[in-house]
Amino acid sequence: MSSDVRHRVDSAGPFPLVRLAGVLDAGSAPSVRSALLDVLAGQPEAIVVDVGELEVLDRDAVEVLRDLHRDTADWPAARLVLCNPGDPVVWQAAEWPLLADREKAFAQLGPPSVDHRVSIGMEPLVGAARRSRELINDACTRWGLEEVAGSACIVVTEMVNNVVQHAHTSMVVLLAPHDTSGLSVAVRDRSGTIPSYTGAPAPTSYGGRGMLLIDSVASRWGSLPLSDGKVVWALLSGSMTDPLRG
Numbered sequence: 342m343s344s345d346v347r348h349r350v351d352s353a354g355p356f357p358l359v360r361l362a363g364v365l366d367a368g369s370a371p372s373v374r375s376a377l378l379d380v381l382a383g384q385p386e387a388i389v390v391d392v393g394e395l396e397v398l399d400r401d402a403v404e405v406l407r408d409l410h411r412d413t414a415d416w417p418a419a420r421l422v423l424c425n426p427g428d429p430v431v432w433q434a435a436e437w438p439l440l441a442d443r444e445k446a447f448a449q450l451g452p453p454s455v456d457h458r459v460s461i462g463m464e465p466l467v468g469a470a471r472r473s474r475e476l477i478n479d480a481c482t483r484w485g486l487e488e489v490a491g492s493a494c495i496v497v498t499e500m501v502n503n504v505v506q507h508a509h510t511s512m513v514v515l516l517a518p519h520d521t522s523g524l525s526v527a528v529r530d531r532s533g534t535i536p537s538y539t540g541a542p543a544p545t546s547y548g549g550r551g552m553l554l555i556d557s558v559a560s561r562w563g564s565l566p567l568s569d570g571k572v573v574w575a576l577l578s579g580s581m582t583d584p585l586r587g
Contacts, residue, residue: 393425
C-alpha cells in the first residue's frame with residue numbers, strides 16, 4: 342500500500358499554519374515538499390507546520406524538511422517552525438525549531454511585520470512590466486529602499502517579460518524587504534519551464550540576455566519548481582552598484 346500525506350492550510354492566524362496528517366516515508370516525502378513549497382511561494386514571513394498527526398515510518402524521509410529549509414534560505418527566507426512533534430528526536434534531522442504546540446510556535450514567532458509584503462496578480466499582457474516597475478518604485482519609497490529600486494526594476498522587467506513572451510500564463514509579482522537594506526523580488530507563473538543561465542551569450546547571438554541582466558544586478562537569484570508552475574526570485578542588496586549609474 343502506498344503511503345500518503347494530506348495537508349490543510351489555515352490562514353486565519355498571523356502566519357500560515359500547515360497541518361500534515363498521514364504517513365511520512367520516501368514515497369510521500371515529495372508531496373510534503375510540494376505542499377510546503379506552494380505555501381512558501383506566497384512569500385510569508387513564517388509558516389508553522391503541525392506534525393502531530395504525521396507518522397514517520399522512515400526517519401530518513403524527515404530530511405525532506407531539512408532540504409526544504411536549505412533550498413528556501415535565500416528566498417523567501419521565511420522562518421520555519423514545527424509543532425506537536427511527539428518524539429522530538431524523530432524530527433531533529435529537519436533542522437527546524439521544534440515547539441510543543443501551535444500556541445507556543447506562534448508566540449515564539451511574534452506578530453507579523455506591518456506592510457512588509459506586497460503582491461499583485463497580472464495577466465501576460467503588454468504593460469505588465471510597466472505596472473511591476475510602478476509597484477517596485479512605490480514599495481521602495483515606502484520602505485526607504487530607493488537605493489535598490491533601479492536594479493529591482495531591471496530584474497522585474499526581465500522576469501515579467503519572460504512570462505509575457507514565453508510562458509504566456511497568469512503571474513504574481515511578490516516584493517518584500519530583505520535583511521536591512523535589500524529587496525526580494527519574485528515572479529510566480531504557471532509554466533514548469535525553469536530558466537537557465539550559462540554565462541554571457543555571444544555578441545552576435547539574439548536573446549539570452551535577460552538572465553545575464555538579472556545575474557549582473559542581483560546579489561543572488563534562483564528558481565523553485567511548484568506543483569503548478571514555478572517561482573523565479575532575486576535578492577537586491579543596497580551595497581551593490583546599479584550598473585546603469587556606474
